[in-house]
Amino acid sequence: MSAVRRLDPRRDMGLIRERIDRLLDAGDDPASTMADLVGRDPIALADLVVGPKALRHPRWVRAALVHADSLERSLAPSALYRRLVEIAPECGLDAMDEAIRRHPGADWLVPLARRVEGHRAGESHLVATSTHPSFAQNCWRHAAAGHLPGVLIAAHRTGRPEPAAALAANGHIDAAGRAVVDTLTAAPDSPVVACIAAAWGPHPMAVLRAAIPHLRSTSVAWALHRHCVGYPEFARFLEGVIGAMVDS
Amino acid sequence: MPLTAHLHGSPGRLPFIGHFRAAARSGPVAFSVAGAVAARSEPQIAFDAARAVEAAFRADLLEGAADKVAVLGRVWEAILGIDERVLGPHQGRDFVALLAVVDEHGVGIAGPGLGGVWAWEDSGLTALVHGEHPLLGPPGRPERLPGILSLDEAHSRVVAVAHDHPVPNIQFSGLARRCGVSP
Numbered sequence: 001m002s003a004v005r006r007l008d009p010r011r012d013m014g015l016i017r018e019r020i021d022r023l024l025d026a027g028d029d030p031a032s033t034m035a036d037l038v039g040r041d042p043i044a045l046a047d048l049v050v051g052p053k054a055l056r057h058p059r060w061v062r063a064a065l066v067h068a069d070s071l072e073r074s075l076a077p078s079a080l081y082r083r084l085v086e087i088a089p090e091c092g093l094d095a096m097d098e099a100i101r102r103h104p105g106a107d108w109l110v111p112l113a114r115r116v117e118g119h120r121a122g123e124s125h126l127v128a129t130s131t132h133p134s135f136a137q138n139c140w141r142h143a144a145a146g147h148l149p150g151v152l153i154a155a156h157r158t159g160r161p162e163p164a165a166a167l168a169a170n171g172h173i174d175a176a177g178r179a180v181v182d183t184l185t186a187a188p189d190s191p192v193v194a195c196i197a198a199a200w201g202p203h204p205m206a207v208l209r210a211a212i213p214h215l216r217s218t219s220v221a222w223a224l225h226r227h228c229v230g231y232p233e234f235a236r237f238l239e240g241v242i243g244a245m246v247d248s
Numbered sequence: 249m250p251l252t253a254h255l256h257g258s259p260g261r262l263p264f265i266g267h268f269r270a271a272a273r274s275g276p277v278a279f280s281v282a283g284a285v286a287a288r289s290e291p292q293i294a295f296d297a298a299r300a301v302e303a304a305f306r307a308d309l310l311e312g313a314a315d316k317v318a319v320l321g322r323v324w325e326a327i328l329g330i331d332e333r334v335l336g337p338h339q340g341r342d343f344v345a346l347l348a349v350v351d352e353h354g355v356g357i358a359g360p361g362l363g364g365v366w367a368w369e370d371s372g373l374t375a376l377v378h379g380e381h382p383l384l385g386p387p388g389r390p391e392r393l394p395g396i397l398s399l400d401e402a403h404s405r406v407v408a409v410a411h412d413h414p415v416p417n418i419q420f421s422g423l424a425r426r427c428g429v430s431p
Binding site for chain 2: 136137140161165166169191193194195197198199200201202203204206229230231232
């Protein structure tokens with residue numbers, strides 16, 4: 001039951017804030033109180049969630065994410081999620097997940113990811129959108145922002161060719177080489193070499209050479225070889241490398 | 249004289265789908281080719297087609313070729329000899345290439361599917377053809393090329409855009425990268 005059902009949001013904001021504060025301190029669920037406020041005065045709810053005197057409690061922020069639709073009508077999505085992360089950093093991943101679910105192709109997710117995920121920036125966004133039409137665009141944006149570990153994780157977890165191609169196109173050659181290996185480890189038939197050639201240029205030898213130090217298994221090395229038969233010189237070189245490899 | 253042909257990439261994240269490049273020299277004669285095939289197909293299909301084109305330029309292609317006209321003939325024969333089934337869903341009807349050939353008398357250029365051709369010098373670009381020039385035409389692999397344009401001046405680099413390139417002019421700055429050439 002709502003803890004503020006008899007209070008008027010236009011008149012009793014101080015009291016409402018106090019009651020919700022008490023409710024949260026007592027460990028009670030704020031969901032019904034929040035639902036009550038959404039129904040009666042969504043502006044007042046937005047004030048309590050993201051306003052200057054927002055309630056800085058993780059359970060309050062998590063409950064607010066259920067009403068993201070309503071909150072986005074009061075505040076631009078980019079500002080809303082940034083503010084939620086600022087108010088309750090421990091809810092950062094939850095806020096990020098909701099933002100990704102609602103706006104999978106938004107450019108402001110890139111700086112938000114850096115803030116929430118730190119050195120793994122891009123992981124949540126790219127893994128969550130790997131089957132969405134915005135995936136390639138998202139890979140390019142994170143690669144351009146220098147979110148190399150996040151893009152590499154996406155290559156490894158999805159087996160899609162776009163992360164490696166995005167790294168190459170943005171000049172991160174060593175990371176692109178590593179991504180080629182990670183991609184083929186996850187999906188040996190992934191058209192990763194073809195996509196790198198399409199993004200970088202028809203003879204992406206710098207990227208292919210950068211993949212070699214990251215090869216750890218002959219099966220992945222042979223997968224790379226299969227993709228490189230159109231580059232006979234590199235394929236021959238790779239055969240020499242494979243001959244000298246010891247599977248770890 | 250070194251000679252390199254370049255084909256400008258198309259707009260978008262994957263500008264070099266189906267791009268290929270090849271070059272060879274034998275004594276005073278040489279050729280350089282840059283082009284694209286199956287450029288509107290899936291990257292893997294276009295990649296396989298492009299590599300098949302490159303494979304057609306055998307090492308002995310230039311043996312005994314006396315001049316640039318003979319070189320051009322050999323290069324075009326090699327291209328015509330590629331099985332259409334390996335050239336993607338349009339079977340080579342979307343074939344675009346800038347062919348540059350050289351002998352001791354100078355440079356010649358030819359190719360199907362071009363929308364503009366420039367000489368590329370360190371100081372900038374100079375248009376080599378204007379308006380309704382026969383060098384600019386539809387893509388594909390006709391039995392005979394429309395002809396060879398002999399250049400009065402010796403140029404070491406030439407660059408072209410495909411017939412369907414959305415912008416008629418190209419920017420000099422960053423051109424190498426936009427032709428898929430990286431340091």
